[in-house]
Amino acid sequence: MSSSYPNPRALTLPLRDLVRGVRQHAGPAASIVSHALEALPGPLRHVVEDITPFDPKGAGLSGPPSPAAVAGAAAAMQGADMSATEMAGCAGFAISVLLAEAEQPDLLVSETILAMCWHDAETAPHRAAAMVQAMIKRAPYGVAPGMMNAPRPDETLALRVYIGAVLWLLTEPGDANTPEEELVRIAGWLGAGSLDACQAALHDPAALEAILRDVAERI
Amino acid sequence: MKEALHVLEKSNMPVRKTIRRARWFVSSFRDFIAEVEQDTGQVLSLDEPKLLQAFGNWFRAFEAQKYKAQEHRLEYVTFAAGLMLRELVRHGPVTATPSQGSHDQPATFWPEGYLYVSFCLAVRDAVIEQDFSLTADTAPKLGDLRAWWSFRENVEEDVNLAIGFFEEFAGETPNWTMPGQFLPQRIEKQLGTKPQPRKLT
Incomplete structure (x- = not known):
């Protein structure tokens, strides 16, 4: 049936x-x-x-995007074209991994809002910085309406998650040694180490872009 | 034990560059733990966020003094590996399960420290071999338990001393006065008086 x-x-x-x-x-x-x-x-x-299907990933996003999509996202961060749907899928995957890592897997990630973030960012001269700024403005994850017991999202975590997600989007795809989930976690950890610098440059897209690219190169 | 770093060969870049990428650093460190566990019988657990903190700090420290290395690249390799050891000791990403039996070997006396030193030496040796076609002679101090006692006790007081101890373990003359500073002139003076890495045949 x-x-x-x-x-x-x-x-x-x-x-x-x-x-x-x-x-x-x-x-x-x-x-x-x-x-x-x-x-x-x-x-x-x-x-x-x-x-009542039970989805262990909580937010219900599927597994990692295809290697082609991951490579496409990295190229898009450098100026190539990418559809909003594909970018939203990649960014949503990264955010869901980072939320799970922060023990907040029940927060709902919106690919619709992420697609809107990409619409904002793709026309900006500094795409990675613009993507972080768009995510701060639009808040692509949160508590699903009607969820009474879910924790409220906190702003420091949000910034850490957005920076980690964009760092992963900037980096080259993983391989058999380092699957994408691990690269996202690495991006999150390195992003946490550069949080203060990113925060100080939040209103200076060129400076923020330079920091993000510098950290992404270390991944 | 640099054979345990074979994962680094999967990258298309030289070891000195590969090790500066977090993904390769983490996977080679994880492989290295498995190798040391097999060799020593120790059970070691890894805290990856701490390892990444150590990596991030090491990378910044490495970049901060790299400009001094232009004419002294070989010497900077040992110093950079010493910086790596300092950050590993500082952040302590590995925990060994306490074991019964004698603790009269470096690997059993301080399993975590032994792992960190072995890893940093392996990275140093791999870079020296690849970039300079030299093999590094390690000093007898590496197996000297008294040196390990001193190493463990001193880095608890001042973690910068890990760099001096690393230089000693690597067979070079340590800089005890300012171990955290790369002083190539000081090294130049020593070049004529101490054994050097030997050319590969």
């Missing part, structure tokens, strides 16, 4: 965000009913499981 639940990847961005939000609500519900589900006969259990 197949589920009529829509595949988020098949939807346009706002709907994908919406479905991830619904799934986030469904996650705790699924864990609450999981013991009861064991008592149900197979076919019925599968129907209920399909209604």
